[in-house]
Amino acid sequence: MELELRHARIVVTISTTGSISAGAQELGLPQPSLTAQLRRIERAVGGDLFVRSRSGVSPTELGSRLVPRLADLVRRADEVMAEAVAATGGPLCLGSTEWTPPTLREALQAALPDTAVQTRTLDPAAALHAVRHGTLAAALVSRAPGPPGDGARGDVDGDGDGSGSALGRTLIVREPVWLAVPPGHPLAADGPVDAAGLARFAGRPGTAWVRSAPDHWFAPVERRLLDGSGPAAGRVLHHVNSHQEAMHWVRDHGVAALTTPSGALPGVDLVPVAGTERVELALVWRASAVSRETLRTLVDTLRAYYCAYARTRPGYWEWIRRHPADFRELRRHLPEPVDA
Template sequence: MHLDFRHLELLVAIAEAGTLRRAAAELHLSQPAVTTQLKRIEHHIGGPLFLRSPDGVVPTQLGAGVIEHARKVLVEFSELERRAQLNAQRDAEYAPIRVGGIPANQFWLLVSALGDAFPDREITSRTVKSTAMLTTLLGSGELDVAVLRRFPRFPLRLPESVVQAKLLTEPIFVGVGLDHQLADRGEIGLGELADETWVMPEPDDSGMNEFFSTVCADNGFEQRVAHLTNDSHIAFALTAAGAVCPLYPIGFSPRQGLATIPLAGNPFYRELVLAWRTDSLIAPQIGRLRDRVKQGYLELVGDTPVYSAWWERGGSSFALP
């Protein structure tokens, strides 16, 4: 065995109580348990620590030295605990707000909104594509808030300490090359793509690829996926060469050589969700943050001609019911 904190507490309790019975009561143990533990400690040390008598116990010379050191260790441990708690409180008071999310415009809009709402706090962020990883980081406390995507038939499973609220529903358009026969159309039906080959991202745990495949099947055709890539430059080059790719209405990468086309009825879409820890500093400000993110998003819509036209044709009621 090895001496640990509980053993030192027991020895000091016996010395201060003067009897094994009173020490057992203070430690909420039975007297036989205290007696057994004391015998094990004495056997480990190699000599008796207390002299027993009908009136109680008194430390031996060996025991007195052990108890003196035990008291010092317990005091130092108590001070360690106190300092650790103070440091934890101070760290919580000045800890940065930690943001995570999918690489989308809503992510940096949220980071910006948090910077405005908490000007005296450091904001740290990380983009993570995996839904499972984001929810794990939220559940463990590594993140305070995150932007996630949710596709139909693939609900988010969040830890008990995390809640969610939908920001908006975002349509997913399609991209074709400028010389494609559909390139000059302002809107097309999904069925018109039945004979096309597709560029899709690598399948992940969001359910996007499965969702696309199911929607195409519901519309009477099998989606023919010829290319899988997470590199937008490669995806756009393949699309310019004749394939079809999904396009979010607002993108980061330039889309030279592509035409962006909305789909009638908006068969492809994703819900963008804000998820946060209920014990986070930002929890009371969620309503304000959601409003700021939505306002920033609306400004981006106005700067994107195809999306702005879709929005004005009634898309706003789809995105923000």
Template sequence: MNLELRHLKVVCAIAETGSVTKAASALGLAQPALTAQLQRIERTLGGPLFERDRRGARPTALGELVLARARVLLPAMKGLQDEAARLAGTGTTLSRYRFGGVNSPLIGRLVHRLAADQPHAQISTYASWYVDELAQMVLGGRLDYALAGVCGDATPSAEFGLTWRAIAIDAIFVVLPEAHPLAAVDEVSLAMLRDEQWAVAPGDGCFGDCFAAACARAGFTPRKMYETDVRGCLDLVDAGEAVALAQATFRPFSGLVTRPLADAPLRWRLLLGWHPDAPAARIADRVLGHAVAAYTDSLHRNPDYLAWLARNPAFGPQQMAAA
């Protein structure tokens, strides 16, 4: 592992708070994740940086050396970034925007809004099945922003040091063929689907612990699952061989319908992520605003979901809520 500025920030935070637990809270990380990160830093530097006991964490001689250097390097790097931003005149815009998305329903409308707002900017997109892949690319400077999602109250891994903010919370609906007996039902309980086979796309999604737990609460274990790409999932549903889960903003093609799951047992948080030390961080709030507006645009084309949101106000756009 190569030592990076974010690692120096971790060391400084532990020294300033006198505790790994307090530093984790200050940095918005889980304590085990910060402990693991400190251990990797110590292995890279060749020895322990802190003596830890009931009274907290105190720097070792090696720790004092690292802190002395960090307290020079971190302000110098911040000054460099500020001066570069002023010189380039890019304090409120970027010349290029590189987005990565995991099955993102927002990417088209977000690109459209951003291109209208900044017609001379270069905009590119990258697709992945996995949040960690996108986070690694943001950390490595190959992407500026990651559009991702997590099921329920889960959060992306803190290992990559990204800042995550919530765009919206979507309900998870079930996708059925029009001829399915439950297609005429206003809301479908998960228990009604106990005998169904399921179609699932690979990568991050609700088909995991959240889904298994929701099915268990409904009193059953899900039957066979077919894993294929998104189009393959819809083909399986259209053929009557399976049902599928989808974000409520999904607009199915002819022959398929979406129905709400009663009591909303599954929810999907749409997130925007960026690295706090990257130039993208300076205008992240502006990009987040475009993302929320793009999500809102998608709602206007889905009157049934708008009506559902009126009855379930905990879902929908989250404005500037923290992830």
């Protein structure tokens, strides 16, 4: 068997993800199929590339010599493909979860004047699938905190860029989780609450909620913050599939909801919740579809756009300025912090 680029990508993906199961998830392959392919590759190179254990894989002596060379091969091939895509003048298709403001596409198009930019809204799992399989070049993906679950690696702010594996990933911002209440609600005038204050509010008689559907990416955050608050979980009037839908319920029906500040709508009051959870908004891309220059432009434009959008959310921009350590990814776009 002669080694091909796809074989190099398999080896590098297993190495960067740290296990065969995670590598299979990133490549979109059944684990037994990936295991069988790795065995054929190892026979072709004349020895094992990895030592398998319950905690994952580690390179053998042969693997330590070959994996870096295979990673360089994948990186160079991806650079060639990304430049070829850019040279053809084809559209750059970007996915976004929850919702896609029209001004986002306009900002990206202005930053990439020689590239036609298209946007699409879809849920995180569908976005990752579309990037992996070539329907999208990149996607903004929202994710609850916890162990990485999408298999993507890399960070354009550091030494890595994800080019050794099928997908690259970099963090755009970590958003706080706040409380949305109807306009004029007295809690909004009281300022930030902490986890204990949120629990007290959730346990008040008569407090009604809208919450995410059980399979929505935001649902685990709600469970962690609300399900320990007495009977609050039993007073859910409706389950939604987006923050935008939840905000309509808050505004029009006098209920409460948890949200990220960027998910709020005019006509609701936001109550900061200090010291609880933040969720990740990350850019995931297919290395062979996005050149490094385009990637840097995308990341910088998305962070700048986020800051511009944060200015339109009452109180949020001031919060960011008072807590710059929580928004390190945005540091290039932040003014001098104000005194707390």
